[in-house]
Amino acid sequence: MNDQNTERPDRMIDRIIQNQSSRRLFLRRALALGLSAPVVGGLLAACGGDDDDDDDDDSGGEPTSADAGGDEPTATAEDSSGEDEPTEAEGDSGDEPTATSEDSGGDTGGGEGQAGGTLNFGLLRDAIGFDPHIAYGASSSSLQGNVYDTVITYDLEGNLAGGLAETWEVSDDGLEYTLSMRQGVTFHEGQAFSAEDVVANLDRILDETNGLARRTELSNIGSYEASDEQTLVLSLEQPYATLLAVLATNEVGIASKEWLESGVDPAREMNGTGPFMLDSFEPEVRYTLVKNPNYWQSGLPYLDTINETPIPDDNARVNALLSGEINFVEYVPWQNMAEIDDNSDFQLFKGFDLYNIVRLNTNRPPLDNKLVRQALNYAIDREAVIAVAFGGEGLPMTNGLFPPGSPWYNEELEGHWTYDPEKAMSLLEEAGVDPTEVTLDFTVATISVHSDTAQVVQQQLEQLGFTINYIQQDVPSLTERRTTGDYQMMQDGLSLNYPDPDYYSVYFAIGGTAHAAGIGYENEELTEILERGRSETDPEVRKEIYLEFERALMEEAPWIFVLHRPQAEAMAASVKGYTRIPGLGLRSEAFLENLYIEE
C-alpha cells in the first residue's frame, strides 16, 4: 500500500457494503488513491462478484453469479468449461481489476495466451505425496490439481462447472444426480477415460481401510453406478446440497481405473487427465510437470513446463522471486506484500480466505457461560489486532464467518461484534464473573501468523482485568491438544477445505471432528440448522438457513471471531493469466493451464 493511501481498503469495503454504491466507484477511488491494480484486484475479488443479487446491476453483461454456491440443479456448465477459448473475457468478477488496471498487472482479459514458456513455482512446503485422494494441504493443489481433473470443477468466477463431467442433471427431489462424462478424454499413460474410472475412484475413497480424505462427505452417496460408458448415476438417500462442491475438491481427483488396479503406488506416481503430466521429481527439491499435448480443452495449457520447488523459509521464498530465480510464489508473507505490490516488475494477487479465531472450550468455566464468551468477543479491538499483527492487511470479523465476497456473506450481520469494553464488562457482571479473579489459559502455536494475533488478544483481555496464562506450543503439540480438547482458549487459523458452508459441520455439529468432538461441544440447535442446510437444494433457501446459522452461532459465541487474514500469491510481471477464483483462494493454483508467459 502506498503511504498516501488515506482510507484503508477494508474500511472502503465496509462502506461499499453499507452503501452498495458500485464497485466501479470503489475501483476509481482506489486507483486515485494510488493502490496498484493487483491490490484492488484482490480486494474486489474479495468483495465483489459474488455479492450476489444486489450486485447484478453493476456487473454488466456477465453471466449471473447468483448461484455461485453451486447448487443449481440443472446443468449450466457445458459451455463455460468446454469452450476452446480459455481466456475469461466475459468474466467480470474474478478478473475485473486486471481489465481495468493501468499497469496491466495480471492482465488476462482479451487476447490469447502465448504457448510455451516455463513457470518456476515456489511452494511453501514439500508435496509429500501425489495421491489424488489424500489431503496434503492447500499447497499441493498446484500439483494434484493440475495433473488430475475432477468430475466437477469451477469456472474462473467461482461457479461450479463441468470438469470430466460435461453436464449434469439433478432430479427434482435432489436424490439422483446424472452426470454425463466427456468423450475422447485420455489419461496421461494412454488409457481412455470413462464413467467406470469415476466409479473406481469412488470405490477407493469410500473403502474405510484406505483412510482417504473425502470419505465422510462422499458416504452421503447411497449408491452409484456407471449406467453406460458415458453416464454416471449417483443416488442419495437424502438430499445433500454439498455433493457437487465435494466432487470438485482436489481430493477427489480421477485416476485411471486400470492404472489404480495395476498395483501402482499413487503416492509416488501420477496418471491423470489434467493439463500437465508429472515428468520427474526429486522429493523436497523439485517437481517437474510438462504440458499434456492431449488435454481435452484444446489450446490449453499454454506453458510447456512447470518446475515446482519447495522453499519453506519465508525469506528464501520471497528472495527467490525477487532475484528472478522463480517467477511465481505462493504464501507471500504479509510483511512483503506492499513491497512486491509496489514493484512494477511483480504482481500480487491477494485475498482473505483464511481467518484467525480463538477457540473457547465451552466446558471449562467460566467459558461454559455464553455471556462470558460474548463478552470476550466485545473485548477485542479487531482493528488494533489487524494493525499490530498484520500491518493493517486484514479484515475484521465483525459479522461471523463469511467474509465480504463470499456468496454466503450476510450483510445484515455486519457490525455485530464491536469493540465495546463496557458492554463486555456488563455481560461479565450479568454472568457473575469478576475478570480480576479469573485466569484464562491461552494455548498458542509458535507460528507468527497465530502468535502475533494471540499476543494482541492477550493484551486486550488483560485490559479487561483477566489474567492470561499464555502457553506456547509447537504445531504437533497444539494439534494434539486441539484433538483431545486439552485447552481453555486456543488461537487458531482456519479456512474452508471447500467453499460450501456445510463444511462448518465438522466444527459445530455434534461430533464434528474439527472442533466439537475435541471439547465435547454439543449444540443441538446448530446441529439441526446445519443438517437443514445440507439437505436443502434451493440456493436461496440455503442462504437463509446459513444466515440463521450465523445468528445462532454468534449468540452462542463458541469462538472469539478475530480477523480475516490476507493471503497472496505473487509473480513476475511477465506471468499472465492467473485468477484468484472467488471462494477457492490458494486453491486457484489448481488452474495453471490458464497461465502463460508474455515475452
Add this chain to the structure above:
Amino acid sequence: MGAYLVRRTISTIVLLYLIITVVFLLLHLLPGDPALAVLGGIDANPSPEDVAQVRERLGLDRPLYVQYFDYLGNIVRLDFGESFVNGRSVSSDIATRLPRTMMIIVPAIIVAVLVGMPLGIIAARYRQSVVDPMVSSIALLGFSVPVFVIGLLLVYLFSIQLGWLPANGYIDPRDDFPEFLKRATLPIVSLSLGPMALTMRMTRSSMLEQLGLDYVRTARSKGLSELTTLYRHVLRNALLPIVTIVALQFGAMFAGSVLVESIFNWPGVNAYLLTAIGVRDYPVVQGVVAVVASIFVLINFLTDISFAFFDPRIRHD
C-alpha cells in the same frame, strides 16, 4: 597406546548408545502425536478411528519398550525404518542428504582455515601495529553476527541487488557443476565466517602465547630469521589448540547449517531434520540424530587419538 584406544572406543560406544536412547525417549515424551501430523497436521480434523488406524499402521500402539528394542535392533543394522509421513526409507534419504550438507560444511571449514589462520598469524606478528586491532575487530564482527543475518545480507547484495548469484536452491553437481558452484557459494561463505573468525582468534592467541616462551628467545638469539622462527617453531607448537578448535567447529557447523540450509533452501540433512521434528516423524529424527551424533563423536574420537599420537603426555592421562 593400545589400552588407551580400547578405553576411548568403549566410551565412544557407550556415548552413542546413550545419545540414541535419549533421542528415542525425548521424542516419545514430547507432546504431539505423529498420527495427527500424518493425517494433515495443523489442517487435520480426523476422527478418532482414523487416528487409531494410523497409529496401528505406524506401530505406535505397541508398548514403548517393544518399540524401543525394535528401534535398537534396526539401528544396529543401520536400518532407520521408513518415514511416517512419506513412507520413504530414512537410510536412503540420509544417504542422499548428508553429502549435500557436507558439500557446504567441508568447503566452509577449508575456507575458514585458509583465511582464518593467515589472518591470525598476521595479527600476532604485527601485534604492535594497527593491523592487529583491525583484523581482530573484523573477526569479532564475523564471530558475533548470526549466520542467518550474514546469509540474508549476502542474498540481498549478491542476488537481489547485483544479480550475480542465485538467491537459493540446489542443483546436483553431477548435473551441472558450474551452476552447483554458483548456488553453493553463498551458503559456504555464510557458514565459513564464524569459524573463520574463531580460527583467526585462536591462531592469534595461541601464537602470542608461544611467542612469549623461552625457546622463541633462544631461536631468535641464535640468529634465526623472524620468518623461520615464526613458521618452523612457533606455528608448529601453536597448532594443537587450533586443530582442536577446528575439529570442534565441525560439529558446530552442523548446528549453523540448520539455518543456512533454511535460508538458502539447501536440501541437506539438517533441513530434513527440521521438517521431521515439525511433524514428529520419529524414524527420520532418530535416524538423522543418530548419524550426525556418530559423526560428531567420531571426529572427537579421531581428534583425541591424533593428540595422543602427537603428544605422548596425553596417553598416560
